[in-house]
Amino acid sequence: MRYNYFNKPLKEQNKMADKRKVGTVCVQGGYTPGNGEPRQIPIIQSTTFKYATGEAMGKLFDLEASGYFYSRLQNPTCDTVAAKICELEGGSAAMLTSSGQAASFYSIFNIASCGDHIVSSASIYGGTYNLFAVTMKRMGIEFTFVSPDCSDEELEKAFKPNTKAVFGETIANPALTVFDIERFADAAHKHGVPLIVDNTFATPVNCRPFEFGADIVTHSTTKYMDGHGAAVGGCIVDSGKFDWTKYPDKFPGLCTPDDSYHGVTYTERFGLSGAYITKATAQLMRDFGSVQSPQNAFILNLGLESLHVRMKRHCENAERIAKYLENHEKIAWVNYPSLESSPYYDLAKKYLPNGSCGVVSFGVKGGREAAQAFMGKLKIAAIETHVADARSCCLHPASTTHRQMSDEELTNAGVPSDLVRLSVGLEDADDLIADIEQALN
Ligand SMILES: *Cc1c(COP(=O)(O)O)cnc(C)c1O
Numbered sequence: 373m374r375y376n377y378f379n380k381p382l383k384e385q386n387k388m389a390d391k392r393k394v395g396t397v398c399v400q401g402g403y404t405p406g407n408g409e410p411r412q413i414p415i416i417q418s419t420t421f422k423y424a425t426g427e428a429m430g431k432l433f434d435l436e437a438s439g440y441f442y443s444r445l446q447n448p449t450c451d452t453v454a455a456k457i458c459e460l461e462g463g464s465a466a467m468l469t470s471s472g473q474a475a476s477f478y479s480i481f482n483i484a485s486c487g488d489h490i491v492s493s494a495s496i497y498g499g500t501y502n503l504f505a506v507t508m509k510r511m512g513i514e515f516t517f518v519s520p521d522c523s524d525e526e527l528e529k530a531f532k533p534n535t536k537a538v539f540g541e542t543i544a545n546p547a548l549t550v551f552d553i554e555r556f557a558d559a560a561h562k563h564g565v566p567l568i569v570d571n572t573f574a575t576p577v578n579c580r581p582f583e584f585g586a587d588i589v590t591h592s593t594t595k596y597m598d599g600h601g602a603a604v605g606g607c608i609v610d611s612g613k614f615d616w617t618k619y620p621d622k623f624p625g626l627c628t629p630d631d632s633y634h635g636v637t638y639t640e641r642f643g644l645s646g647a648y649i650t651k652a653t654a655q656l657m658r659d660f661g662s663v664q665s666p667q668n669a670f671i672l673n674l675g676l677e678s679l680h681v682r683m684k685r686h687c688e689n690a691e692r693i694a695k696y697l698e699n700h701e702k703i704a705w706v707n708y709p710s711l712e713s714s715p716y717y718d719l720a721k722k723y724l725p726n727g728s729c730g731v732v733s734f735g736v737k738g739g740r741e742a743a744q745a746f747m748g749k750l751k752i753a754a755i756e757t758h759v760a761d762a763r764s765c766c767l768h769p770a771s772t773t774h775r776q777m778s779d780e781e782l783t784n785a786g787v788p789s790d791l792v793r794l795s796v797g798l799e800d801a802d803d804l805i806a807d808i809e810q811a812l813n
Pocket of ligand 1: 474541604605
């Protein structure tokens with residue numbers, strides 16, 4: 373089922389994954405044109421695909437043959453870009469979604485339904501927290517949130533007999549905590565469930581969660597992968613390593629026949645490498661339709677072509693700024709995982725040896741008013757509710773995204789009222805530092 377435009381199975385392309393380095397995959401992964409074929413990936417702007425006989429088409433509907441029939445389920449441009457991200461993460465299969473939110477939702481709803489339970493890190497993106505704690509709760513899926521720094525005992529206690537997965541973010545947005553992937557993977561596997569990791573902030577350039585035992589990776593491609601603030605999108609990648617068939621009672625959707633596809637059993641027909649993504653495409657995309665447009669996939673691919681170059685620069689700039697801020701008399705504190713003073717420095721060294729991300733948070737002395745006044749004086753970094761863009765931007769959560777909270781609630785939530793979140797862009801670091809300096813003065 374997972375074929376790209378020139379009908380090369382993903383698995384075959386991924387055989388090259390071990391041999392190619394991440395930079396080469398960023399530029400060339402997912403698409404290898406033949407003689408006289410377009411150098412850039414074609415945008416297949418077509419909702420539907422033609423077949424000669426009804427019989428041939430019927431086979432597609434029974435998942436007996438592979439091919440495209442309707443872009444709500446699959447589109448060749450999107451699959452080409454998914455194949456690149458799949459290879460970047462070292463996975464077995466991948467799919468694009470319309471947004472990061474859709475990727476987070478599908479990644480869990482594909483293996484959990486009403487009456488099930490999920491263990492999630494409490495340090496996650498606010499939108500994901502809302503999706504889990506409010507919307508998916510209304511669907512009958514219960515979440516237990518644990519601190520990423522919780523004790524082994526607390527983590528153990530979070531599991532229930534109906535737990536179906538564990539979820540966390542490599543580097544959490546906006547708290548910048550670093551997730552101990554190996555530790556959470558071990559706990560998940562001990563309980564016979566997969567670990568799902570949102571790898572948005574690190575990107576596969578800085579961390580490949582599958583190498584540390586994660587089973588499924590999700591992305592908001594809206595952030596560094598696109599990297600230019602141009603296209604909202606998401607992606608789900610499966611490692612193909614989690615053995616669903618060992619726990620058929622836990623994962624009946626993957627291990628028993630699907631009546632909506634003539635009784636196909638995903639793990640039997642598609643193996644461990646393809647079952648999870650095929651089910652998410654064939655069932656969830658069919659029914660919810662959160663597809664990425666081929667246009668957006670094309671824009672995303674342009675971003676991916678320079679991801680390895682941009683991540684390096686984002687991290688260099690952010691590190692310089694974090695160090696500068698740390699030594700500034702008007703700054704109360706700085707939070708950046710690659711700083712030696714960070715409580716996550718050791719985890720960052722292990723999981724993010726080449727750099728973490730471009731986001732730095734810090735407190736301005738003088739609290740809420742000082743933070744707001746400082747931001748108003750910045751000339752290069754714009755005030756936006758966005759991160760991971762080529763252009764530097766900043767946000768004061770206490771007066772915007774979290775403005776309904778009291779100062780005490782803000783402190784408890786890990787976003788004190790003096791916190792400024794700075795997403796460091798690709799500009800010249802000298803200019804960024806000069807801008808911060810004049811704003812602080
Ligand atoms: C932004 C973000 C999301 C949500 O992605 P959208 O593309 O905005 O839907 C999910 N996880 C993380 C870590 C994010 O930063």
